[in-house]
Amino acid sequence: MGRAPLGGAPLSVRLTSVTLLTSSTVAFIYYTVWTLLLPFVDDDQTWLHALFPHKHLAVAVPAAAGSVLCLAAGLAAASTLITGRSPLPSVTRRA
Numbered sequence: 001m002g003r004a005p006l007g008g009a010p011l012s013v014r015l016t017s018v019t020l021l022t023s024s025t026v027a028f029i030y031y032t033v034w035t036l037l038l039p040f041v042d043d044d045q046t047w048l049h050a051l052f053p054h055k056h057l058a059v060a061v062p063a064a065a066g067s068v069l070c071l072a073a074g075l076a077a078a079s080t081l082i083t084g085r086s087p088l089p090s091v092t093r094r095a
Helices: 011-040 057-083
Strands: none
């Protein structure tokens, strides 16, 4: 019989995993409703439109976040190329 993926993990790791999974799912559902369903809802339903920011931010925020992530990846790659060593600690393999 197979073991659960996090069955042997400590409680803190399991709580962190569940928290990250839950927050990611909620953010995905919120963004999906905001971008795909809200444009088809009439503007006179102000209570629903009050739950979401302006429509232009649905594109601007992910674009800015993607730009920052690309910049960080580029800076890490440039740092590695310039210094000649990895910023991450080396991993030793056990025989």
